[in-house]
Amino acid sequence: MDFSLQRDTPEISAFRKEVRDWLAENMRGSEHLRWSGIWSTRENDEEYKFRRQLATKLGKRGWLFPTYPVKYGGAGLSLDHQFVLETEIDRYGLPLGSVFYTLARLVAPAVLKFGTEEQKMELLPPMMRGELAVWQVLTEPQGGSDVANCQTKAIRDGDYYVVNGQKVMVGHHLPPDFLWTIVCTNPAGKRHENLGWLYIPANLPGVTIQHMQLMMGIKNAVFFDNVRVPAKYLVGGENNGWKVANSYLELEHGGGGSVAENPLFKRLIEHCQKTEFDGESLMEDQDVRDEIADLLIDLDVQRLMGLRNFWHRYVRDPHPYGGAQFIYYQRMVRLRNSERVQRILGYDALVPDGSVHEVADFEYTVRSGPGWLHGGGTLDTDRLIIARRLGLGRPSQETAPTTV
Numbered sequence: 001m002d003f004s005l006q007r008d009t010p011e012i013s014a015f016r017k018e019v020r021d022w023l024a025e026n027m028r029g030s031e032h033l034r035w036s037g038i039w040s041t042r043e044n045d046e047e048y049k050f051r052r053q054l055a056t057k058l059g060k061r062g063w064l065f066p067t068y069p070v071k072y073g074g075a076g077l078s079l080d081h082q083f084v085l086e087t088e089i090d091r092y093g094l095p096l097g098s099v100f101y102t103l104a105r106l107v108a109p110a111v112l113k114f115g116t117e118e119q120k121m122e123l124l125p126p127m128m129r130g131e132l133a134v135w136q137v138l139t140e141p142q143g144g145s146d147v148a149n150c151q152t153k154a155i156r157d158g159d160y161y162v163v164n165g166q167k168v169m170v171g172h173h174l175p176p177d178f179l180w181t182i183v184c185t186n187p188a189g190k191r192h193e194n195l196g197w198l199y200i201p202a203n204l205p206g207v208t209i210q211h212m213q214l215m216m217g218i219k220n221a222v223f224f225d226n227v228r229v230p231a232k233y234l235v236g237g238e239n240n241g242w243k244v245a246n247s248y249l250e251l252e253h254g255g256g257g258s259v260a261e262n263p264l265f266k267r268l269i270e271h272c273q274k275t276e277f278d279g280e281s282l283m284e285d286q287d288v289r290d291e292i293a294d295l296l297i298d299l300d301v302q303r304l305m306g307l308r309n310f311w312h313r314y315v316r317d318p319h320p321y322g323g324a325q326f327i328y329y330q331r332m333v334r335l336r337n338s339e340r341v342q343r344i345l346g347y348d349a350l351v352p353d354g355s356v357h358e359v360a361d362f363e364y365t366v367r368s369g370p371g372w373l374h375g376g377g378t379l380d381t382d383r384l385i386i387a388r389r390l391g392l393g394r395p396s397q398e399t400a401p402t403t404v
């Protein structure tokens with residue numbers, strides 16, 4: 001398979017130069033920032049402020065969502081342009097999809113695919129401009145993997161849905177503007193035919209957000225107490241939420257692909273080269289070198305799966321099980337890398353020493369490895385999806401949903 005996505009026409013080469021020059025100018029002053037794990041910066045941190053400003057500047061040019069139509073705030077560009085943007089910004093170690101701490105990058109495709117023209121015109125432009133923090137609000141206390149078993153009710157009352165219920169383990173410590181929420185619109189309806197998606201302004205009366213202090217950082221419980229949500233914010237139609245869920249979750253589970261390189265490898269090499277133990281740099285130690293080689297192999301395989309999925313998404317040819325395979329592999333790699341970093345750094349890997357940037361990231365790598373087995377589904381649900389898409393153990397085989 002040819003993994004090279006770039007077709008270097010004169011137009012694309014010129015665009016690459018434009019992007020490279022623009023980034024050189026606009027990334028200036030960020031050299032000392034480290035683009036840390038998404039739960040480690042605070043609203044008043046220098047890094048956070050830089051990322052928000054950068055998102056706004058990219059958004060103004062349509063470059064946060066390069067292939068989206070100009071009328072919704074995108075740049076109307078081709079996949080080749082998007083690939084240039086993603087790879088050029090990745091040279092700074094910052095993936096385009098997470099410049100700003102928002103899940104709009106997952107929500108916008110669902111709105112584009114399932115929203116009405118009126119919804120697209122209202123909801124997409126501020127997301128494209130990088131102005132909104134959107135949380136995905138799916139998991140409930142009685143069982144997150146089983147999204148279809150949603151108990152949060154949204155009952156139509158004139159021009160509103162009245163929402164009551166509770167979600168857990170959602171968002172992070174930075175406040176949201178909108179909550180992208182799966183709800184039950186027909187409690188008496190059949191499973192999979194009783195759901196809807198609401199785009200809920202987070203400041204509506206009756207919405208309460210409570211931090212949950214977890215090993216990986218802050219997540220939240222969100223309570224809905226008779227929250228009156230304008231009916232115009234129901235995306236995908238009444239009781240049609242399962243269809244939206246299929247496409248949306250495919251993206252969440254890695255079906256969108258990724259071109260980013262994980263910076264962990266380079267950071268670890270640098271750290272091991274300059275850190276001495278018993279008069280030798282860590283890099284001289286054969287065991288350390290073996291650990292790093294294994295880590296590199298894993299990250300490279302993961303990157304190639306990401307590239308493959310990226311390609312499948314943009315040629316509109318959904319890979320039958322590529323998304324679930326990617327996230328399954330990524331979870332296992334995160335776990336293995338957390339153990340490798342622990343073995344290489346010993347006690348140092350357990351200390352969140354903010355004064356040494358890369359060590360802070362290593363500590364997060366170690367702490368979050370086990371936790372990522374359980375975010376956006378679990379290993380078991382990944383395996384279930386792969387099995388169903390392959391038709392294993394079932395009379396019929398499920399097909400992968402298309403994403404935008």
Ligand SMILES: Cc1cc2nc3c(=O)[nH]c(=O)nc-3n(C[C@H](O)[C@H](O)[C@H](O)COP(=O)(O)OP(=O)(O)OC[C@H]3O[C@@H](n4cnc5c(N)ncnc54)[C@H](O)[C@@H]3O)c2cc1C
Pocket residue numbers: 136137138139140141142143144145146168169170171216219371372374375376377378379380381384
């Ligand atoms: C770091 C992190 C970030 C998160 N961010 C968000 C977020 O932003 N928004 C959000 O809505 N949620 C979020 N979550 C929640 C996450 O999506 C859920 O925790 C996850 O879907 C699992 O749900 P659960 O915790 O209820 O476990 P359960 O679904 O109760 O699963 C418990 C165990 O049973 C297994 N299991 C479940 N179903 C099956 C089955 N059918 N067959 C075999 N085994 C099964 C699971 O693998 C697991 O081992 C986050 C979680 C983490 C850890």
